[in-house]
Amino acid sequence: MPADSAQPEPAQLDKHGYLFGQKIAASLSPLFHSVIFKELGLKWEQSRLDSADIPHFLTLIKDPNCFGASVTMPNKIGIMQHLEELTDECRDVGACNTIYYKPGPCGRRIVCGTNTDVVGVRESFYRNVSDPDAVFHHKPALVIGGGGAARSAVYALRRWMRATRIYLVSRDRAEVDAVTSDCAARGYGDTLVHVASAEQARGLQVPGAIVSCVPDFPPVTAEEKAAREVVEAFLGMEAKGCVLEMCYNPTPYTELGALAERAGWQVILGTEAMIWQGFEQAKYWTGLNVDDLPQNLVKEAIAKHLVQIARV
Structure with missing residues (x-):
């Protein structure tokens, strides 16, 4: 059974997030994070949002049950001006690929951006x-x-x-x-x-x-x-x-x-960079250290998926 099909229905989810960009149908990000969430016992899911509509996206991530988002082209630069805080990496590279939240005053969440590609x-x-x-x-x-x-x-x-x-x-x-x-x-x-x-x-x-x-x-x-x-x-x-x-x-x-x-x-191989930037994203979203994430399971899932692609 494909990994994505094992995800819970939206109504059963505790939290959800997004992969925000265009030409993302082949992205491994939702599969990658689904393995982590499942192993950690989290009813979380990352959904693809094939769009360049930043205002609409900003409305979606106001949902208190949103854990964050991966941001890809063509939105990595345009999204930055709408975020409240940027890490040094995000600011110095000039591109944001990850959105996460920090607790702010009076229970309000601060929308933050970083760059885990580095x-x-x-x-x-x-x-x-x-x-x-x-x-x-x-x-x-x-x-x-x-x-x-x-x-x-x-x-x-x-x-x-x-x-x-x-x-x-x-x-x-x-x-x-x-x-x-x-x-x-x-x-x-x-x-x-x-x-x-x-x-x-x-x-x-x-x-x-x-x-x-x-x-x-x-x-x-x-x-x-x-x-x-x-x-x-x-x-x-x-x-x-x-x-x-x-x-x-x-x-x-x-x-x-x-x-x-x-x-x-x-x-x-390029899958190494994808994997390690993904673990860094999961660190921001779950609050766990990278070494506490199910690294071997994720690597096995990605390797298996690449073998399936090669056979097509």
């Missing part, structure tokens, strides 16, 4: 790399892409992973300029370096950590091919590090991940 990036490396000092501490890092995930990666690499410089590679120079400008405005853009050619890459120190934040499509345009050449130049260097491939839809086994593995790099 934790997903950080934990993916620290829980899978046995010797961070040898692999990525105090070394340059590389981020491929220029969207919201790339900003989260830049934050995690700079804030927690001791990156000395962060190389940016993208098919779109305007995206790189936007990331650099946004990070500079928030006080951490001084270490970003746009790498525009394979020749330039070969003259740089090899990155210890690479985070790929682009879809799993083969390069077609001249700009896409140039960006891939830059990445391959880094992968071909003698020293090897670790690659986190953020893409996991429809499969975490991507072309870029295969290239990195063949070149001798350790590859971390």
Whole structure:
């Protein structure tokens, strides 16, 4: 029986939450959190809300039985101005992917926003790399892409992973300029370096950590091919590090991940980042520590789901 079908009917629920965004039919978030809620004995459910209607969403989350929400594109930036409190991560990245509540005066709840994607990036490396000092501490890092995930990666690499410089590679120079400008405005853009050619890459120190934040499509345009050449130049260097491939839809086994593995790099699947950011969300909603959540059960459920998808 599919996991979602085992959820209680709305009338039986004690609390409910939302996955708020568009193109979310394939999201693993409701399955992920349903495993946690069931194991903890909570009659909670996360429902998909395929919408960009922020005013309507804000009305829904006023319900006292709402435990919070996951927020995805295109709402991660627009929702921020409507929240009462933001964590440092949320403010510095410039995007919110999680809404939770804090108790306020006179029993009123304060609507808060955070960004757990940054934790997903950080934990993916620290829980899978046995010797961070040898692999990525105090070394340059590389981020491929220029969207919201790339900003989260830049934050995690700079804030927690001791990156000395962060190389940016993208098919779109305007995206790189936007990331650099946004990070500079928030006080951490001084270490970003746009790498525009394979020749330039070969003259740089090899990155210890690479985070790929682009879809799993083969390069077609001249700009896409140039960006891939830059990445391959880094992968071909003698020293090897670790690659986190953020893409996991429809499969975490991507072309870029295969290239990195063949070149001798350790590859971390994108499901790792999804899992650890999800545990961080559940921490905010349940009040439990991440280590007190049913981590093995969740990982097994996600792995089983990916196998089912692969068979379709």
